[in-house]
Amino acid sequence: xxxxxxxxxxxxxxxxxxxxxxxxxxxxxxxxxxxxxxxxxxxxxxxxxxxxxxxxxxxxxxxxxxxxxxxxxxxxxxxxxxxxxxxxxxxxxxxxxxxxxxxxxxxxxxxxxxxxxxxxxxxxxxxxxxxxxxxxxxxxxxxxxxxxxxxxxxxx
Amino acid sequence: xxxxxxxxxxxxxxxxxxxxxxxxxxxxxxxxxxxxxxxxxxxxxxxxxxxxxxxxxxxxxxxxxxxxxxxxxxxxxxxxxxxxxxxxxxxxxxxxxxxxxxxxxxxxxxxxxxxxxxxxxxxxxxxxxxxxxxxxxxxxxxxxxxxxxxxxxxxxxxxxxxxxxxxxxxxxxxxxxxxxxxxxxxxxxxxxxxxxxxxxxxxxxxxxxxxxxxxxxxxxxxxxxxxxxxxxxxxxxxxxxxxxxxxxxxxxxxxxxxxxxxxxxxxxxxxxxxxxxxxxxxxxxxxxxxxxxxxxxxxxxxxxxxxxxxxxxxxxxxxxxxxxxxxxxxxxxxxxxxxxxxxxxxxxxxxxxxxxxxxxxxxxxxxxxxxxxxxxxxxxxxxxxxxxxxxxxxxxxxxxxxxxxxxxxxxxxxxxxxxxxxxxxxxxxxxxxxxxxxx
Numbered sequence: 001x002x003x004x005x006x007x008x009x010x011x012x013x014x015x016x017x018x019x020x021x022x023x024x025x026x027x028x029x030x031x032x033x034x035x036x037x038x039x040x041x042x043x044x045x046x047x048x049x050x051x052x053x054x055x056x057x058x059x060x061x062x063x064x065x066x067x068x069x070x071x072x073x074x075x076x077x078x079x080x081x082x083x084x085x086x087x088x089x090x091x092x093x094x095x096x097x098x099x100x101x102x103x104x105x106x107x108x109x110x111x112x113x114x115x116x117x118x119x120x121x122x123x124x125x126x127x128x129x130x131x132x133x134x135x136x137x138x139x140x141x142x143x144x145x146x147x148x149x150x151x152x153x154x155x156x
Numbered sequence: 157x158x159x160x161x162x163x164x165x166x167x168x169x170x171x172x173x174x175x176x177x178x179x180x181x182x183x184x185x186x187x188x189x190x191x192x193x194x195x196x197x198x199x200x201x202x203x204x205x206x207x208x209x210x211x212x213x214x215x216x217x218x219x220x221x222x223x224x225x226x227x228x229x230x231x232x233x234x235x236x237x238x239x240x241x242x243x244x245x246x247x248x249x250x251x252x253x254x255x256x257x258x259x260x261x262x263x264x265x266x267x268x269x270x271x272x273x274x275x276x277x278x279x280x281x282x283x284x285x286x287x288x289x290x291x292x293x294x295x296x297x298x299x300x301x302x303x304x305x306x307x308x309x310x311x312x313x314x315x316x317x318x319x320x321x322x323x324x325x326x327x328x329x330x331x332x333x334x335x336x337x338x339x340x341x342x343x344x345x346x347x348x349x350x351x352x353x354x355x356x357x358x359x360x361x362x363x364x365x366x367x368x369x370x371x372x373x374x375x376x377x378x379x380x381x382x383x384x385x386x387x388x389x390x391x392x393x394x395x396x397x398x399x400x401x402x403x404x405x406x407x408x409x410x411x412x413x414x415x416x417x418x419x420x421x422x423x424x425x426x427x428x429x430x431x432x433x434x435x436x437x438x439x440x441x442x443x444x445x446x447x448x449x450x451x452x453x454x455x456x457x458x459x460x461x462x463x464x465x466x467x468x469x470x471x472x473x474x475x476x477x478x479x480x481x482x483x484x485x486x487x488x489x490x491x492x493x494x495x496x497x498x499x500x501x502x503x504x505x506x507x508x509x510x511x512x513x514x515x516x517x518x519x520x521x522x523x524x525x526x527x528x529x530x531x532x533x534x535x536x537x538x539x540x541x542x543x544x545x546x547x548x549x550x551x552x553x554x555x556x557x558x559x560x561x562x563x564x565x566x567x568x569x570x571x572x573x574x575x576x577x578x579x580x581x582x583x584x585x586x587x588x589x590x591x592x593x594x595x
Binding site for chain 1: 245330491
């Protein structure tokens, strides 16, 4: 059996909300991003079509939220929390270790397209900092000396 | 007063109650059965008697909020659970969700019965993937055990926006919009989700509901101190030996939390400052460490209990750098709707960076306070205040340190601050966060 199309999956989500509600926009955008890696103009058209909205509307919503990618990202995503609780216990050293290992700065992707490094606002693991999310899975606490092994794992 | 695990009851360190069988072993879902045998008003009366104040940050009495719900509107009443935990320093709702998810579900079902709702939406922050998966599995178990009783619970994931923890922004986001707060009135109790009467409560508040029923509202109200009944799950972080979530009776002192429970400040350092309720609240100084952690005592000390997130700061931290990092956060998270917040947070960042770099004049320190003053109370939602209050407090309580930056033409920590060079997400954006505002 073929996997359900994005269109059909989005209809399933819409059914959870009252008729005419636009509540499925966020979940639909997430599904599209999981499928394509980022939200391209084509992805917005596809989502908009499934929701009876315009692509511009979908993009206006997506652009508000930090987790949506409006440009391509690497195969893996490394997100380092640098808010104050993590910062007080060495987030900057953890970030610098990732920069050194990956050879990129926050907001950049390695030249081979394998890893995108980002800093994020408070991830909600403050007592167990520094929090690093690797492909949306939290590692906590991460110390600077843990970084080479994490990068090695991603490079396989 | 000390540790008393009620919300986290049964979930001893290292043990979780994610499986329904384990949750039932500690009496789980017993209160749901009892509640469904009671008139909704009788359940509501227990919540009112408990005088439980919201655990999200604002501290509004939960029972009173529920009693404001408009009746006879011909529209459904919705229960919305705010699981968009994003206040820097706060990670308690996350622990509740990954250790006792069924207590949250039971709380949802009891509360839904009390307010006559058949639709519950749990808005969970997008980053909490693990917690979402645990909650989804728990919900499947509850459904399979026929516990939902005609109530639907939808788990709705956010997508990364601090502002969506503000209740009307949350509603906008849940309705598929950009998460910008609404003008009040109308209040959500009258016209909330889908323009219908809606009760919005924090995860911890809802997870407390089965406990209140179990103990009885009057008995619950006797826990803690006057005007701050019950327990709270405090999130302890920063420069402390044992960070983590600790459920304590309200009124426990900061000293007990930081030193007796948290193991004190590591590395032989001195306590410099404490943020008692998440990054949005004014800072306390080391000599205020005997302040009891309850709503009124923390307010008397000049701050707020907020989300119960206690951030410990030792003597290696430069308060200007702390202020800069906090201001960068609010600048990043400002939704842009109100001018004082959108422009003011940016201006604060610029001034704090100039002070830190030793480039600021004496007048610019006063200007920073002036900017804070012009944000305070002048925005639709509390985000502007949440930026202005802490920054103004850092200047107020550590004035000499700010002054030293100006007098010395640089940071007196000389590169040795624990927050030296901390990088904020705003710096990876394409816009220039330090562009000059025209004079």
